[in-house]
Amino acid sequence: MKTAPFQGYLRTAALLAGCALLGGSGGLPYAYAHDGDDGEESRAARGLEIAPVPLNLRGKDRHLVGLGSYLVNAVGSCNMCHSAGPATEFTATGNPYFRGNLPKTVNQATYLGGGRAFTPPGAGNPSILSRNLTPDKTGRPAGGMSFATFREIMRTGVDFDHAHPNCSATVTTNCYPATQPYDGDLLQVMPWPELQGMTGRDLRAVSEYLSAVPCITGPPTGLLHNDCT
């Protein structure tokens, strides 16, 4: 069981090595591995190959984890926002945006750990941090989130943490001013108006994958903190 999580990883490494031997493929090592077959099997297989962290598959549906990885890493761009920011999303020597065409290396230390800051357009809005999506010691994603809660967030954008409410007489910090149109009950940066169109099965796969990635503790307290043990 312990070796299973690394199989996809090793296969990716082998593929990378293979491509290097063949003279490289312009930085797209898996460009052709599953092309021509767009069924779910091939998406799940691709997903296991491209997962940038070791996965804990114990007690999990390997196929769903793979499909979820595909949706998170190749389609949903989740880590683009749910890492700590562009400066640390990739390792210093593995940033694909940089000159030199070096192999892409996602920074495992910030992968899906949250903390990237955004500010919705308009005067006086609070700075919004992306959340930590990694599992905590319960093994459930996003710091112990049930699937029902996860699905509701993805479908409706509800912010159960009420991190950035509308300002009022009693709420004056970290809130949306009355001059702004934003609904403080909802996530305002998270692209849920698009992601809400995913099927229930695909959401299940994303949730399964998020429960398989390594826990990131984050800061000692607050929304981004996870108890990993």
Ligand code: HEC
């Ligand atoms: C454009 C940036 C962006 C992308 C892409 C993105 N998110 Fe988010 N997400 C955020 C931000 C920022 C927040 C929290 C604050 C807010 O939106 O108001 C958030 C919040 C969430 C939450 C709520 C967490 C909680 O504790 O309540 C979940 C779950 C979530 N995102 C999952 C995902 C998944 C899964 C994907 C990929 C399929 C994804 N996000 C892609 C920016 C993004």
